[in-house]
Amino acid sequence: MSELENPNENIYSLTKDEEEILKPKKDFFIKGVLIFGGLFFLFSLYELNIDYANLLEGTGAFFAMLIDMFPPNISEWAYVLPAAIESLQVAILGTVIAVVISLVLAFLAAENLAPSLWVSRIVKGFATLMRVIPTIIWALIFIVAVGLGPLPGVLAIAVHSLGMLIKVFAQSVEEMDEGKIEALKASGAGWIQIIAQAVIPTVLTALMSWTILRLEIDIGESTILGLVGAGGIGWELMRAMRSYDFNSALFITMVIFIMIFSVEMLSNRLKLKV
Amino acid sequence: MNPILQIENLDKVYPDGTVALSNINFSVYPGEFVVVIGPSGAGKSTLLRCMNRLIEPTNGNVIFKDKKINQASARQVKQIRREIGMVFQNFNLIDRLTVLNNVLHGRLGYTNTIKGSLGIFSKKDIAEAEEILDRVGLKKQKYKRADELSGGQMQRVGISRALAQRPRLILADEPIASLDPASSKNIMDHIYNICTEDKITAIVNLHQVEVAIKYATRIIGIQNGEVIFDGQPSQLTDRIIDEIYHNRKPPLVHAQ
Amino acid sequence: MNPILQIENLDKVYPDGTVALSNINFSVYPGEFVVVIGPSGAGKSTLLRCMNRLIEPTNGNVIFKDKKINQASARQVKQIRREIGMVFQNFNLIDRLTVLNNVLHGRLGYTNTIKGSLGIFSKKDIAEAEEILDRVGLKKQKYKRADELSGGQMQRVGISRALAQRPRLILADEPIASLDPASSKNIMDHIYNICTEDKITAIVNLHQVEVAIKYATRIIGIQNGEVIFDGQPSQLTDRIIDEIYHNRKPPLVHAQ
Amino acid sequence: GEDADASEGEDGWPDKISYGVLPGEEDSEISRAHELFVKDMSEELGVEVELFQGEDYNAVIEAMRSKKLDLASFGPFSYIIAQERSNAVPFAVRAKSEEDATYNSWIVVPDESDAETLEDLKDKTILFADPASTSGHLFPRGIFIDELGLKNDEIESYFSSVSFSGSHDNSILAIAAGDADAAGVCSTCVERAIDGGMVSESDFRIIKESEPIPSSPISYRGDLPESLVEAIKDFVYNYDNETYFEQAGDVESRYIPVDESDYDIIRDTAENLDMSPEDLLSN
């Protein structure tokens, strides 16, 4: 407001010096990052030593193969559909378990709710480790414990999802308005009450959309687990690929696509609702 | 009469070294309507939050009804907080819950953990919450979601939540700073009338000197973390106001 | 003198069936400072947006300097828009760009696509933008990011952007609705003085009747999508105001 | 799988037998026949038999090791590891005759290559399938050691580059495309790729064939009750459901007995390559 009241302001005309002072400082950090990023990209390309001739040729083969996959062979549906349902069940149960557990751990991981910064750091570190260990290794670990079949698949998916959900749930909680937590604290509410009555209602939308996104990812992940004897549609796909039955492979891929796509549609629906 | 709240040698130094309060001493007696004024950054919010230990004091005592809050256990703190209602500038309602549910949050301190977490409250609590809403003129809005209300309505819910605690003391931190003039008056009237009728002691932080003078039975002026005025509104001369605000006028926008 | 803008039998029905404008007819002559008033939802914004075809009219004609905007090709629409500056309630500046850059956006319509996209403007355009900024008292802020400014300053950048178009007509949709009283006056003074000095015709939507009366050379009152008053400020009696606002007073908050 | 110790019946038999199946690299196709096999076995033994099919032999070996799996079909190399790690005992292979119970490993080169002998491959590039493949790594590598008198650690320097393609399919495709100078692949896999239309016989030449490699055995876990093992063997050796054998690839094949010593050749080869179970599992 102050400079509005200065009637002489228009008379001012910037001198060279003033111009210098006002000119925004060039941000060398961003420039540096851009240049470094560009160079690193070129360096990476060089190191990867990609065979561009092969890239062209392969693209031909790629499309030839895609065309070759048509039409889809649906004759195996009596095997594929139950397998798809099993994979879906593995993904749903794995996601649900992960959501339930991460709902507890996320509040310990969120800095604004954690009993101490250390608890938060430890839980977050734990979550990162769970994400970094590939699903397939988790599957192996659980196979040792419970044998082959869908159960180790469920556990592997649950643990791997847990790693991500703890992180994103905690992030949503941390982004929440501190005042709302304070308000309930001030009324004498306890930790659990604050979480149930203030935190969860506030971050519910975020939790729901993360959960659904995770379910989409988990349906994809459960296809990998077929390889390790967890059954499901992943094994059907491997079978088709190993038998060079590309038309069946296409059908299986379409089934997987439809499963994930319907979850995506569902999530769009819910987003509109909430 | 015994004071309801005593502040003794209170200091607050934030971890980054900011001295927000230094050596604050005063007592508040039942029935007082105390308004704390002071320029931005003076320490008003810090002082209020030390009173129910939302902020940990660095030194000194805060004594509520003969209990030292600053030495109380976590459990005791919760019990003391139940008796102190708090009203916020940004209302701090839970958007997605109903108005009634927000008011019932004032009863959480008296409800067992499981029931409270599930949002199950006794018939009596609900009847009382509805009565309070009636009192602030929001009976019809009780099933609305909190984020469907106007600012003035939200603050009335904020007040109702504090009242639901059946508090002995209400702390209000700039309750009208984000409201337009008309709503501001309405809110201050509500706070003042209810506190008077129910014999609730009130400590209110305000930016607006005019409003302070209009409602307060006692004004505390702080500046730079120290109390530099403590007296009746009539004793607050222009010279003292100037001194409190260090020749800075209180912001014009909210002047009434 | 030929009208600069003619509105003929203008209707606007939104896809959901809302009739926002029905059978609007008037002409605006060069040099007029027209203020459109009316209650919320009357159709003021819709009317203004139809004038530069940000909204497609359902029926009728909008004729700017003898060209029918509603029948113009995409290319012609762009050319017509260059000559019509627009000022928005929310300023609609690009936050992360500098003030100068935002003002230069007014020159995009005259700059070739590639250069404009890369943000490369001629020396002349830059000099002119600086001159405009000087005029609205923002010379020193020219290298600041737009989101570092206060509301009043942002609106002055919004006006500068419109001026950079060297417009024949300025449309302003509630340019002061999100500003405090002091900034509001400043902004209205700027718009009024510049339009008068540069002989730019102005059509301004306002909520505040007092402000309308103070600045307008002509007031158009609309209600429910229809023009129910069109005359000089002096002709605007309390009875007519009452009628326009249907016994609803214009909102109190902005009353000056 | 069911914990054998936890749920033994009267004669020490578990309530449920778990059978893990991996497609052997020599299997001409991955069939659905196992479901029939398992059903018949269950009827014969009067015990529920559960089937698990996968691609990953680690999973099967680990499951057997923690006693979550009773029967398993392994590739030859994975069997010798399973014997060491999980106490697996081989007892049957599916074949028309004893002579037929083997397959081979080939060293192949692109059709347009000049190479005629192993010596011609010096300083060329070679592809193996994957590190744990019997016919795609162990045996081809063994061929170079035996035929050229190289030591195991000289192989890397003998060629200009040694890499793993991940699978036999990838290897033969790479040879057909001329992306590598030579590759070690399994004979049946190449035949399968030809049948599948992925490559044609004119795309490559075979310059060396390995000794016969014994086929993938079915094994039982060593600590199963004697009587159960006998019953299983009895069922498997006499199994003659033609529908099954037709689906499995050859109507005329049956299960014939094998024992540990039939796989000595694998052990020796692995030993030469420092890939014996003792070497691998020592850490």
Place this chain on the structure above:
Amino acid sequence: MLNKWKRVIALEGTKDIRRHKRLQTMLIILLVIGLTVWSAIGTDFSVYEVFSGVGLISNFLFLDLLPPDVTTSGSLLGAILETLYMGFVGMVVGALIALILSFLAAGTTTPHPIIQVVVRAFTSIIRNIPGLIWALILVASYGIGVTVGTLSLILGSVGFLTRVFADTLEEIDTGKIEALNATGSSYLQVLAQGVFPQFIPGFVAWSLYNLELNIRASTIIGMVGGGGIGFAIQKGIKLFQYKEVSMAIILVLVLILSTEFLTSKIRERII
């Protein structure tokens, strides 16, 4: 009188809406519980089995996987760098392609609704076919190694980034676009001068996050012939060199943590 009725109807209305909403919530909760139970039955879920296996898990973890074999870190270094190169190239190329596609796919910026639908469908196919399947198809057409690894990371990045970029673009304040339209700017100018500056923070943040995803994904892609540390992990598992596998995983962890650290620094500066 009429007003009074209107009020009553309005009140009734809110009650109905409340009841309706509650019913809806209950239905959703029941559906979720039902699906969970159905899945638990279908997958033979048993809490008992999970807990009785804990001893076996710890055996496996502490005797087989741990401690990591530090001596192999030297030879794994090449593989982890390769993973970084693949992830980075995948991110850069993927982000550039997704940048263009997302402008076509976002309702606020698309030149034509039909283009929007086509691009959305296309990226949805890319996104919803799992990486493993892409890798299998790509291996069959391009052979093996880092080319395929990089290609499938690019595909994954395009699928993911197009979606999040488009979402970001749709959240952009349309008033600002209108303001530039009102000056007579052309489509490209509005995109470059009005939309892009608003889009930069989201663009940078999501791209950097995608780098992290790529590094993690390459542990899977390596397993089907995509090269990098994933292949090393796969090889380690197959040869039962579990201690080498845990070393490789630790290296991935270190790489992820360092990218996380670096990207948070960059994000801070740019936003």
